[in-house]
Amino acid sequence: MTVVASSQQTQEAGSAALAEGAGPARPIKVVAILCNWCSYAGADGAGTARLVQPYGFRVVRVPCTGRVDPLLVLKAFEKGADGVLISGCHPGDCHYSEGNYYARRKFELLRRMVPHLGIEPERFRYTWVSASEAARWQEVVTTFLAGVAALGPREGRAL
């Protein structure tokens, strides 16, 4: 294995972002993949309740977290996502009864691999938000984006 020192660029971008807090060079882009039955509805609920949320995330709706191949998440990073957030039904509440159980194993493995690929752990999170947990969705998306914003846009990446 050849250890290569990280580019100056990376450190500067990182520290700059940290210095300015949530004011990085370009706005961060976070992909949020939500299951149709729980989390998407939960996000709807947050909207209905007018719960203010950060701007930097875009929602992709899928039927179930069980449908999300970890490779899709990696593809999002490869295409330049600054963060990826996945949310589904709480274990046991899956509309398809088992989808999120499979997802839980895959994403836990992914969560542990992401930092290994040189991507800060704060840039990936999987969680569960039910249709009734509007406030929880607001909390989840706000804290996640704060974490990503603190790191700033991704630079000098392998993936």
Place this chain on the structure above:
Amino acid sequence: MRIGVFICHCGTNIAGTVDSRGLAERAAELKDVVHSEDLMYTCSEPGQAAIQRAIKELGLTRVVVAACSPHMHEVTFRRCVEEAGLNPWLFEMANIREHCSWIHTDMEKATEKAYEIVKMAVAKVRVAEPLFSEEVDVNKDVLVIGGGVAGIQTALDLADAGLKVTIVERRSTIGGVMAQLDKTFPTIDCSACILTPRMVDAAHHENIAIMAYSEVDRVSGYVGNFKVDIRRKAAMVDWTKCIGCELCMQKCPSQAPDVFNSGLAETKAIYIPFPQAVPKRAVIQTEYCRWFQQGKCRVCERVCPAGAIDYEQKEEIVQRDFGAIVMATGLDVFPWQEHYPQYGGGQIQDVISGLQYERMLNASGPTGGHVHRLSNHEEPKTVVFIQCVGSRDESVGRPYCSSVCCMYTAKQAILTKSHCGMDTEVYVFYIDIRAAGKGYEEFVKRAQTEYDVKYVRGRVSKLYEEGGKVMVRGVDTLLGEQVEVPADLVVLASGITSADGASSLAQTLNISYDEYGFYKESHPKLRPVETNTAGVFLAGACQSPKDIPTSVAQASGTAAKVLVLLAKDKLKTSPLIATVDQSRCVSCWKCLNVCPFSAPEKQELRDGSTKSHVIETVCQGCGICVATCPVNCISLKGFTTDSVIDQIEEVLLA
């Protein structure tokens, strides 16, 4: 490709924070977008008319509406574009209200975000394909698993509506737990008197077939077309000949525990559970039969006037097809002996369960309705009831309320007085009284006032024998002091647990169940009698503890839902399902391993190869197989991997 984009103001709900007009102008510049306009209320009649006009006049081939959540109006708009001659699946919704205008305040940023949300929707609709529903024939026969009061009720309702119903009951008679009960609360009318006529109705109904002493082994197929293997257990008696005269039962020399009387008495190795059994047919319990154990006897064979005894009888598998399946597998009594050593763990003779007491109270029960202590057969002077044994008790892993104990305890307390006289001391130790039901609260009040039943609020910590009594030590939390009652008889309000084997049956049917083995409804509020497996329904206590009225009510509700399903001759399936590109399938069968609904099957092709094939009508469209297939040759219609990647691409385009 000609895409039309329609941006909704939703009054000020969207336009208040998002510049809908400006958005419409920018959307017009998007690739393949040939028309873009903003509308005040897109879902309104004029709004929909505008969409349909644009489709017809401008020849739009795909439509995007940027408005509220698809959960709100997707169906509305799909219908709208379909009426205008477009395939409904060439429509996409951009949620710029719940996911944008309502959660943001800065007009400029919100508008920018809304624009990207629209871009994503356009990207998705651009790669969308026309989708079509399948239509399949429906088999109108119904299988009801379990012949308790819920199963009987569903079966009768469906049969009266003209459907052919088969009841499969694993015991040798239908009737379930209700048949074991003496009286019912709050009316104190005789349980058997209500139930047995319904049992007979079921037996004689031209549309109902009862398969008693049988179990469901295998279920394949899908809603409208289930194939079921039913295992007819070997009764060692030819039921086509048996006339239920009970002669064999009288002459049989071998004793066996009497399950129907919950162990209070003994019955014979060959037996009929109770006089009103339906069907009234004898069964040999081979494990207790002298002939089967020691190879001599054959008394029953000699005495049987019908020559029905058949020691060679084998169990048989019967295959039947059904369009729908109703789970009515009922309940079991919580096995308190294993979990409550502090209550003697079953070693103290005069500590019995509520169901045993029911049998004792019953005129046709083992004691002929005479209440007595099991230790010395004397009539008890002091009877103590302890509630929540195996209910609302984390320590035994049963946090839930069994919902019937409060009421049947009150009933049994009252009956105790009428059986043993008003001078009998009756105590009830309780946590709370749960009497939410028509006439329930009044009933409990009567027990306390008219019958002078002493209700003590508190848990009993210990039962032990002393001087021929059962000492009941507990605490009265209202007085805040220790109490100790020397009792002659202690009745535990043992709670309700799921029927033995419920979870393995659930796996056979591919329905989900909770940690206690109760079956899971599709939605606790809105789909309480459906399961997540299309065509499988729930009735009675198999879903959660229920009393008789609730079970019967739900049973009829379930019947109605089954009728709704089977009223149609053909079923339309959702087009949002997985499909296999068999030319790329490598036959690794991972999809079969992970599908919760057994939708994928092995299919032999003409070239002799075997590839995966998804049964359209079984697939629920979750996409677990899609995320599992290593070659990605399974795609989920409406949510293809490329459409997801394209949306992500749109988000990340600088």
Place this chain on the structure above:
Amino acid sequence: MKFLQESDLPAFLEHLSAEANVIAPTDVEGLVQFRPWTAGTDVELDTLLSRQSAKEFIFPQWEPFLKYRYLMVCDAKRPGTAEEAKLELRLTDEGEGGGEVVAVSDPPAHELVMVGAEDSATPQVIFGLRPCDARGFVQMDRVFGGYGGFYFDPYYNSRRSLATLLVVTCHQPRSTCFCRGVGGGPAGSEGADALFTRIPDGFVAKALTTKGAKALEFPGFVDASEAAAHAAEEAKAAAEEMVSVPFELEGLREALRASFESVDWRELSRRCISCGTCTYVCPNCYCFNVTDEAVETQGERLRCWDNCFNPSYTLEASGHNPRDVKSNRFRNRFNHKFWYYPEKYDSLLCSGCGRCITYCPTRIDIREVLGVMGSGVAESDAAPSGRSESAAVGEAAVGEAAVGEAALGEKAAGDGEESA
């Protein structure tokens, strides 16, 4: 005959960089590869052979050669019926802009934007090639260069014509070298614009072409002394001695023809794992695949390296593959190099570098293969599929057009891979 001090090499390369990209073998953590040279990087010449030849700088592993986007999309209620299919033609502007929409009767199904060949071509000087690598280019030139009136490839040739090959003769041939067995040698000059030979204190260099002469117009070069020239000749001769001739070329082509159906192909290919290592490290292999990559409805057509061990090699759009089992694909590599290609171009398609032997995960040895197959007619083979391959002879040169069509068709149809 010129002479360059070893110490002047960096200055020489610096001089060359003024007008061209300089490519030279460099050592990154023990992995020696040809990489763009920049001042300060050491040129690694002690290692005889780089991991791959410098092939990729003339014939890159992948390159786009056209952009396209679909305009005809069938959006019928029932897809596929003509009157319901909506056709349109868009003005060709690459921007997001919608452009003007005109419905026409018979529009093209897609618009194409060719990627000009010259776009990707810049002057290059490749220094430190071994004679076998240089010969590799000569052999590829025949395929892409319109030799004998066959296909002329603008992309390859635009780069090739702007490339100068400065060859350094071999000092220490490996046991796997067999250049002499295929008509070359450790000091061969075929394809070289200038030939360098290392002697203790520097290089003796000889320009062989005008390009080479131009390259050597560097003040650092002085006329080589008698001694230096002599030392160089000795070094060459010594190297020559070290290279063996492992198999007999005489009659090899006939022998391969005779043993086409031989069961030996199955035996020899058993330990092959069907990867493409041998062909990707080979200085001569040139098979490529044409594939379309689209985002939504527009994309690029890429040409990428392919190899005859790839299970989808020569897979036809119909789904049929004339080389449907491993042994057939395996056979193709050797037959192509020593039978099909020679038949067409009067030369071999192997310059004997031996990389395929050293880097094969299971060390399949081309010398052994040709030894066995060249040894005469072997017993004929029943299974597996013994379909004749003659139709596929020279497939690489004739395949592109057909493949191009197929690629578009395929994309519309969903998925598939074609090989040229």
Place this chain on the structure above:
Amino acid sequence: MSDRQEIIRELAREALAEGRVDYFLGWGQGYDASQNIPVFVREVTDVDRLQWNPLCHHNLTVFLKRKMPDPPDARIGVCVKGCDSRTLVALLQEGLVDRDRLYIVGVPCDGVVDRRKIDREFTGEVIGIEFTGDKVLARTAQGDSKEFDRTSLLLDQCGGCHYPNPRVADDIAGDTVPEPEGEPQWPSLAEFEALSPGDKAATLAAAFSTCIRCFACIHVCPVCYCWDQCVNRSRTPALVSQRVEKGENLMFQLVHMFHVAGRCPSCGACDRACPVEIPLYLLHEKMNKELYDMLRFEAGVDLEGKPVLQAFSLDDPFGEG
């Protein structure tokens, strides 16, 4: 060592003579005495080509997977080391090989020598390697030679090996070797794991920029079986581009990694097959380390097991509530 070789030859001889197998698959010498290759023996007279020594690194089970047996229904005798046997178990778990057609000879293993470690010790070309006891003597074409301790040359993964003995076999070639106690270790990961995110990214970027997409890593992998349908070759979905660039190359390998997740016993074949020496173990070992940490799961250790990502448990000990 050599007695194991004798037993292997004897077992092969019997199996072929009795016609129990169509061919016998073992290890043998390559084009020189420093090279080891898979050997397919069809005739009793050829069994002496079979070898056993610390160079026998090939995981021969790759020749059992789909499309490899020739003819497809061939009855095959095969030698497996401990790690090889785990890939075989993984294949059997998924029904991807037919046990009835296999005659499995298990070879207890004392560790395999890393050929690259030897090459790094010389400037010349290594053409001969001999083993005497725990000593290894290597010599080059140029005439230099050096002696090493075998243990100093072992593959890194052999250090963490917990299963030196075969998990499944019909016959065992000689006595089994002692199995290490305690938790599995992944020493080779420590250095990389200690890096900062930026350095990790830079290191991977450099490593994967050299990938040439030859598919050696994938085709040499015994539990990879998609062949021409591999999603890495496919255009739909557009998961991996044919553009050979560092990001896409890493994606290419991540596809492999996730597809063997829960099935990969880290036999290291991919790592050894890579012609441009990309440290693939960094990904695959890490994946297995994490799966072990998550679920105490190790692939291919028991025939009844199930690939861990094709299953779940209601109470998996992770994930937010």
